[in-house]
Amino acid sequence: MLTGNHEFDEIYNKYKNLILKVAYKYSGDYNAAEDIAQNTFLQLYIHYHNMEKKNISSWLYTTAKNDALNYKRKIVREVYENEDDTVSILEQVRESTEDEYMKEVLETDRKELHEFIFLALMEKNQRWYEAIMLACYMKIPQAEIAEKMGISVEVLHSILHRAREWIKKNFEVEYKELNRF
Numbered sequence: 001m002l003t004g005n006h007e008f009d010e011i012y013n014k015y016k017n018l019i020l021k022v023a024y025k026y027s028g029d030y031n032a033a034e035d036i037a038q039n040t041f042l043q044l045y046i047h048y049h050n051m052e053k054k055n056i057s058s059w060l061y062t063t064a065k066n067d068a069l070n071y072k073r074k075i076v077r078e079v080y081e082n083e084d085d086t087v088s089i090l091e092q093v094r095e096s097t098e099d100e101y102m103k104e105v106l107e108t109d110r111k112e113l114h115e116f117i118f119l120a121l122m123e124k125n126q127r128w129y130e131a132i133m134l135a136c137y138m139k140i141p142q143a144e145i146a147e148k149m150g151i152s153v154e155v156l157h158s159i160l161h162r163a164r165e166w167i168k169k170n171f172e173v174e175y176k177e178l179n180r181f
Contacts, residue, residue, distance in 0.1 A: 026068030
């Protein structure tokens with residue numbers, strides 16, 4: 001056991017890879033992602049007794065994402081003293097400011113839509129959410145997912161199909177609208 005708190009240890013083991021992946025996705029720095037993930041679980045440990053247990057996965061995801069975005073903003077503001085960094089910054093500035101801004105807006109909108117879809121999926125059906133997260137987001141092999149969930153691969157395929165159909169039915173218009181540019 002990591003902490004002597006069996007519930008916390010189970011949560012840690014269940015979500016540690018996801019939180020590390022989220023931190024890396026939003027920070028772009030693996031070392032920073034490790035620190036962010038560690039801090040996220042530290043905050044969970046400190047506030048665990050005050051939390052609603054059904055919201056822990058969302059809380060972990062959101063906390064790691066926000067910490068990673070804050071880290072990225074902080075790094076951008078740092079003054080670069082190395083000549084190579086200055087050249088890199090000058091190359092980035094050459095891109096049209098308007099194009100860069102539109103890309104950022106579009107990427108932010110996509111991330112928000114994906115988060116909204118995942119939260120809606122989690123509220124709709126926890127098993128669908130878990131299957132989609134493990135298969136599509138974390139890229140874990142389906143046989144391993146089926147074993148972890150205690151179901152056959154065929155049942156997993158059915159769960160994934162139903163979840164994808166539900167997502168398509170409920171979010172297809174928003175997704176197409178966002179990707180028409």
